Amino acid sequence: MKVNIYYGGRGVLDDPTLYVLNKMEEVLKELRVSVERINIVEHKNEITTLPQTLKDADGIILGTTVEWLGIGGYMQQFLDACWLYADKEKIKTTYMQPIVMSTTYGEREGELTLANAWEILGGLPCAGLSGYVEDLVNFEMNEEYNLIIEKKAENLYRTISQKLKSLPSSNQAVKQNVLRTTQMLLTPQESEQLSKYVSDDSYVKKQKEDIEELASMFKDMLGKKDSDAEELYIDDLKKVFQPEMDFSARYLFMIDGIKKPLFIGVKREKLDIHYGQEEDIDVLARATMNIMQNIISGQMTFQRAFMMGQMTAKGNFKTLKMLDNLFPFSE
Numbered sequence: 001m002k003v004n005i006y007y008g009g010r011g012v013l014d015d016p017t018l019y020v021l022n023k024m025e026e027v028l029k030e031l032r033v034s035v036e037r038i039n040i041v042e043h044k045n046e047i048t049t050l051p052q053t054l055k056d057a058d059g060i061i062l063g064t065t066v067e068w069l070g071i072g073g074y075m076q077q078f079l080d081a082c083w084l085y086a087d088k089e090k091i092k093t094t095y096m097q098p099i100v101m102s103t104t105y106g107e108r109e110g111e112l113t114l115a116n117a118w119e120i121l122g123g124l125p126c127a128g129l130s131g132y133v134e135d136l137v138n139f140e141m142n143e144e145y146n147l148i149i150e151k152k153a154e155n156l157y158r159t160i161s162q163k164l165k166s167l168p169s170s171n172q173a174v175k176q177n178v179l180r181t182t183q184m185l186l187t188p189q190e191s192e193q194l195s196k197y198v199s200d201d202s203y204v205k206k207q208k209e210d211i212e213e214l215a216s217m218f219k220d221m222l223g224k225k226d227s228d229a230e231e232l233y234i235d236d237l238k239k240v241f242q243p244e245m246d247f248s249a250r251y252l253f254m255i256d257g258i259k260k261p262l263f264i265g266v267k268r269e270k271l272d273i274h275y276g277q278e279e280d281i282d283v284l285a286r287a288t289m290n291i292m293q294n295i296i297s298g299q300m301t302f303q304r305a306f307m308m309g310q311m312t313a314k315g316n317f318k319t320l321k322m323l324d325n326l327f328p329f330s331e
Contacts, residue, residue: 008075051086
């Protein structure tokens with residue numbers, strides 16, 4: 001049997017949680033349990049990789065100290081890392097005992113927070129231990145307190161070895177039916193690799209530099225793209241133009257992805273096509289670049305795009321229908 005102890009305090013000498021954890025570690029080792037202590041503060045730059053240490057543990061102890069409010073930042077970061085990167089199938093079979101000591105108010109709330117967090121992660125919580133310590137020396141010298149700590153360690157050993165079950169919890173029901181936090185669907189191996197990348201400062205710094213370089217490159221490309229976009233579709237429309245005698249109309253196309261609107265002016269056999277804002281428009285249409293490309297390539301007509309809702313338009317419907325006569329792209 002192996003038990004991992006995760007300590008989330010600051011590591012100060014008069015931390016009562018350290019005394020409790022040391023006492024429990026002694027008892028577990030007497031019961032021939034393999035114990036590994038992990039002080040989260042010593043791994044603060046690689047907390048995202050710590051969930052991988054859960055792999056070979058039958059049970060864990062989460063110990064922290066309430067110094068002013070809540071379970072503290074290191075323990076919270078560790079639980080966040082478990083939510084993002086831990087193997088959830090492994091957590092389902094892992095028992096957890098919360099140990100929260102306080103030098104102020106809030107030890108019971110802290111114990112409840114750890115128990116709730118582990119249940120939401122899908123794990124198996126055990127009966128925990130919490131207490132308020134005003135004077136550490138008096139606390140250590142109290143034999144009744146020491147006996148309580150020893151009994152808690154024995155209970156953890158008994159729970160793990162006998163694989164004791166507990167009644168269903170509403171936390172699991174809430175997670176399954178209400179909680180809808182988006183998570184990346186990764187394999188345990190992918191989660192482990194991702195956690196290593198996140199904890200690697202040099203890797204993260206390199207990624208930021210790459211993103212800045214790409215952003216600069218795309219800005220340059222965007223400026224070039226805007227000028228190139230002002231030539232799109234003009235030659236294609238001119239090539240297939242079929243004038244209609246005694247017909248005149250002014251069309252304006254708002255094309256998503258292109259800043260300036262496309263103006264098509266028809267006056268008998270004369271055709272004026274350019275990008276820019278115009279007034280006195282007969283038909284105002286909106287379409288995507290993909291729909292426009294489908295029309296140009298003959299896979300779609302203006303009227304069909306409008307009827308299927310892939311293109312919206314305001315103005316005279318008969319004038320809109322004339323677009324397919326003026327620009328008969330073959331299907």
